[in-house]
Amino acid sequence: MNTEDVLNEFRDAGALREGHFVLSSGLHSPVFLQKNLVFMDGARCARLCKALADKIVATVGPVDAAISPAVGGIIPGYETAKHLNVRSMYVERESGEFKLRRGFSVEPGEKIVMVEDIVTTGLSSRECIAAIQAAGGEVVAAACIVDRSGGKVDVGVPLIALASLEVPAYPADALPPELAALPVEDPGSRRLSK
């Protein structure tokens, strides 16, 4: 499955959104990949995650478990782990920091693949990787459905992306006028209050 195949899955799901979005990183973008509309369709989610699982095995060989950052990473992490035939866990924010909770644990030195939905700046991936390492896991690779940086981000381990594209994103104080004129949506969970 190549980048165009993945984008077609997003298009068919109505998940390739245009407007004015503030991203997890605080950057603003005219494009948002609303991955939940993709993952809500089990067959579509399975097609994407089976392809991602195959790419992970082809790149780094077998792994012991997959761990994802909540919320967006949970469904693709679970589905990718299913195709890898390994257990699936997630980290979630506790006082703002990703932690393994809910009885999840890793054995020292277990080979872990970190599975994200979308990578933009890689900040969430790096935070998730740090949490896995703090729990004793060896993160052998990061994987994602879409890398919006076009291969530019460095998450400290090899990043295996099913699709790679460059999408414009701007700091809040450098918005193009046509973007600034649109009402802003903040669809992610980083700034949600409890």
Ligand SMILES: O=P(O)(O)OC[C@H]1O[C@H](OP(=O)(O)OP(=O)(O)O)[C@H](O)[C@@H]1O
């Ligand atoms: O590479 P980055 O710049 O960190 O951006 C990508 C992250 O942003 C989104 O999560 P978000 O924090 O919006 O919350 P969500 O997972 O609940 O959608 C997405 O799920 C990635 O985790």
Ligand SMILES: O=C(O)c1cc(=O)[nH]c(=O)[nH]1
């Ligand atoms: O960077 C993000 O927060 C982000 C971008 C995107 O297209 N989709 C998403 O869910 N998050």
Ligand SMILES: [Mg+2]
């Ligand atoms: Mg996320």
